[in-house]
Amino acid sequence: MNPNDEHSHHQHADDGAGSQEFEAGESHDHTDIDETSTHKLALVAGINFVGFVVELAGGLLFGSVALISDAFHMLFDMLAYVMAFSASYAAERFDRGDEWSYGLHRLEPVAAFLNGILLVPMVGYIVWEAYKRFLEPASINAELTLVIATGGLLVNIGSVFVLQGGEMSLNERGAFYHLLGDAGGSVAVIVSTLAVSVLDMPVADPLAAVLIGLLVLWSAGKVLVESTSIFLQHSPMSMATLRDEVTNIDAVASVEDIHVWQVCSQLTVATVQVQTTSNSADEQQQLRATVHETLADAGINHITVEIIGPSNVQSTEHRQHSH
Structure with a gap:
């Protein structure tokens, strides 16, 4: 039976005189779980796309490399969510017969693994931009940067609220780890912006960018370990x-x-x-x-x-x- 179809308890017994099949009353449609996961990931992707556009525009306009880094963090997370819900959408609707024993459910760890890989070059970009800002500190528009960073944090909180409730799939957990990194990044931008405006510490902006990079690397490691464990049948x-x-x-x-x-x-x-x-x-x-x-x-x-x-x-x- 294809796991995409409705599941039931079945018993097949070979007692030497033939086979018998018994079906119990309890059943559950796995597609309901997949569709819920897909809808959640799609909604989170949409929310984070709006956050990316706002943060990128603000970072470019107001000169904050930390805000730009957080914006690209949101961009890659949004792409991760798109890949995740696309994999879930394909898996829940795929039904090509017994040759595909488990349908396309393997797409879930594949998408999660690719999401983790995508985060690695982003960390390199964040660190490089921060390094340049350490060498040549620049002023930023602290007030407007603070407003946008606070808006980014609200986007992260809203996305976490969407994912909460029930047991999360691997892709939902991957998205959740991304969101933790995003929220931490937004907090880092807020703190660094306050440090720049109140304490006159321009180095706080690139320092916050490096902290965001470390959070991204942590979330990538979590997803990569989990998806690799599934591939290796641990x-x-x-x-x-x-x-x-x-x-x-x-x-x-x-x-x-x-x-x-x-x-x-x-x-x-x-x-x-x-x-x-x-x-x-x-x-x-x-x-x-x-x-x-x-x-x-x-x-x-x-x-x-x-x-x-x-x-x-x-x-x-x-x-x-x-x-």
């Missing part, structure tokens, strides 16, 4: 803990094999092979249900369980947990 949870939880289930002799990985931040997949002490088909079926629920309670969405009886007659089950 388990998002403790394998030892999962193995212990399954091993402690009654009638489980041993856990022969277990794998957990993520397709995207909202779709975790697991396969597990369990050796049981029981030859009873009914008991093996009950064991499948217990193993499935144990893994589902741990936050895994798509689960395949294989049961091996004492006589080495294998029984398999493939079920999806709602997410």
Whole structure:
């Protein structure tokens, strides 16, 4: 079943006499989650585009390199949001058959990784502009710069408010980290502008730009680590803990094999092979249900369980947990 479609609990049992399928009543449309994420990211992108235009114009007009740096921070963040919601939009509407086992959900970590990469050259630009301003300090229009920087901070706060509520996807978390950097940048511009106007410290403007660059680098690192972990199929949870939880289930002799990985931040997949002490088909079926629920309670969405009886007659089950 394509994860883009509506999900249900399914149980397929092979008891030596054929296959049986059982469907429980609980279901959930994953597309609802994706569409909510897409709409949030689109709205944040629009808000930040307005903030970018205002801050860039103000920085150029009033001579603040910190404000210009914060404006470009907003620009790259806006591009990041566009890439993020474009990936989410494509994933939620893609349905090309069984050849694409998980649709286009992998676009989410791809977009997140590219967003992180885009931030790196921006840091170089910010540091370079700050370096030049350290060498040749310039005066700025402190009053108007302060007004625009405060407006930028309000834009960031409004964007954070849009993203708040419920569990955030990887792209939403990436956007959230961007916004934290943006908010910190706006605060840095406000503080530096006050330092320039009140304390007559022109060096405060490029210093604030460097601080913004460090915030950007931090947010880029967070997104890159998370998306790379998904690419390399690093388990998002403790394998030892999962193995212990399954091993402690009654009638489980041993856990022969277990794998957990993520397709995207909202779709975790697991396969597990369990050796049981029981030859009873009914008991093996009950064991499948217990193993499935144990893994589902741990936050895994798509689960395949294989049961091996004492006589080495294998029984398999493939079920999806709602997410």
